[in-house]
Amino acid sequence: MVDLSTVTPAIALGPLDGRYRSVTAPLVNDLSEAALNRARLKVEVEWLIHLTDQGVLPGAPTFSDAERSYLRGVVESFGAEEIAELAEIEAVTKHDVKAVEYLLKRRLDAAADADVTGADGGATVLPTVHEIVHIFCTSEDVNNLSYALTVRDAVQAVWLPAARGLVEDLSAIAKENADAAMLSRTHGQAATPTTLGKEIAVLAWRLGRQVKRVEGAEYLGKINGATGTYGAHVVSVPGADWQEVSRGFVEDVLGLTWNPLTTQIESHDWQAELYSDVARFNRIAHNLATDVWTYISLGYFHQRLSAQGSTGSSTMPHKVNPIRFENGEANLEISCSLLDTLAATLVTSRMQRDLTDSTTQRNIGVAFGHSLLAIDNIRRGLAGLDVDRARLAEDLDATWEVLGEPVQQAMRAASVAGATGMADPYERLKELTRGKKVTPEAMRDFIKGLGMPAEVEERLLALTPGTYTGIAEQLVAHLED
DSSP states (O other), X not given: OOXXXXXXXXXXXXXXXXXXXXXXXXXXXXXXXXXXXXXXXXXXXXXXXXXXXXXXXXXXXXXXXXXXXXXXXXXXXXXXHHHHHHHHHHHHHOOHHHHHXXXXXXXXXXXXXXXXXXXXXXXXXXXXOGGGTTTTOOHHHHHHHHHHHHHHHHIIIIIXXXXXXXXXXXXXXXXXXXXXXXXXXXXXXXXXXXXXXXXXXXXXXXXXXXXXXXXXXXXXXOOOOTTSSOHHHHHHOTTSOHHHHHHIIIIIITOOEEOOOOSSSXXXXXXXXXXXXXXXXXXXXXXXXXHHHHHHHTTSEEEOHHHHOSOSOSSOTTOOOOHHHHHHHHHHHHXXXXXXXXXXXXXXXXXXXXXXXXXXXXXXXXXXXXXXHHHHHHHHHHHTEEEOHHHHHHHHHTOGGGGHHHHHHHHHHHHHTTOSSOOSHHHHHHHHHTTSOOOHHHHHHHHHTTOOOHHHHHHHHTOOTTTOOTTXXXXXXXXXX
């Protein structure tokens, strides 16, 4: 039997890099191991440039524009060759951040042969600045900033556009069906009618709130040494304002939010906050998937065969299964499990540092990948649905007992206004409707026998389950807010 672990190209262990690669591939640019290493290289390069630009280190050279461009080009050109080279270095160092440091030093040496000119127009000084690379940094200084950059970019460039797209899709369905009267089901039982558009609008509104929370997320970072005290900094260069150097680098250079108080690690609280918000979005999307699945089973939605583009059942040819929503459910559950674990574990680190966060954070991409895959499936599923208004009307026409509520409440209001004969409205409607199928004639006969004020009786007699939707249609307009 062939050992599949030896087959080339390598076979993916997980579905995100295998079966579903086409959907989740955009996350690779930010949340893969290679992307993390590229971000580490960026942090090392920008720290080197920042220290020399600020004149913090006595005796350090000033870089020319050409030298800065060369250094940033090392990050911009980071690709397959650099990934392979980095792996070779790490096989020796057994340390990922140290491997990045050594790769950068190799590139500093290579600048001598790259026709890079120094600030005085002569030879480049880059090969002489090895000892400034990674100076005053613990690995976590580089790691926390790299994770903040990669998570921020993945959320803003990939996840948020997909999440916004889902909200926009739902909003369009809600607006189109704002007037589509539909029987509600509270506790699974026939209840006060609503409109399909209003119910979809509720989900769009909820998801939209979570999108706004994610849009407002803070991405914190620190660069303050082995235990967050700037100890080596002030001993080595006591004249510098190290807090300002650190703040300027984190905020002005990297565009993150500076965390002034940390241990060896940045505390990851911002990550926990972000992952909790994304998980909440997921759970609302899960609610959407299960509700739409149920509406499909009731016949309120029809699935277009052309949109499904798949075999419904291997043995029952009549079936068109709601697979997009079932796939969405499952992947949202996996994503939430990972996000919950990340949020719960990352906020705790034993005293000044333990390493549990290192392996935990390597699963950030997986958590977002399952969420992205779910969003994609749900959006595809929604795009293949048609509303069956005739089926909605059929259910309403068969459920006149739901008018027991407005008749009862009208009796109460009439009683308050001074009408007589309105006693025990709940009990009287319960006798008429509970456990019974009520015909239009029976409901109207009951109304006529109440002795209601004429205008109230006229209003109730005109009511049908299909028109008893309150202001549901108008409520959809809140999606514009």
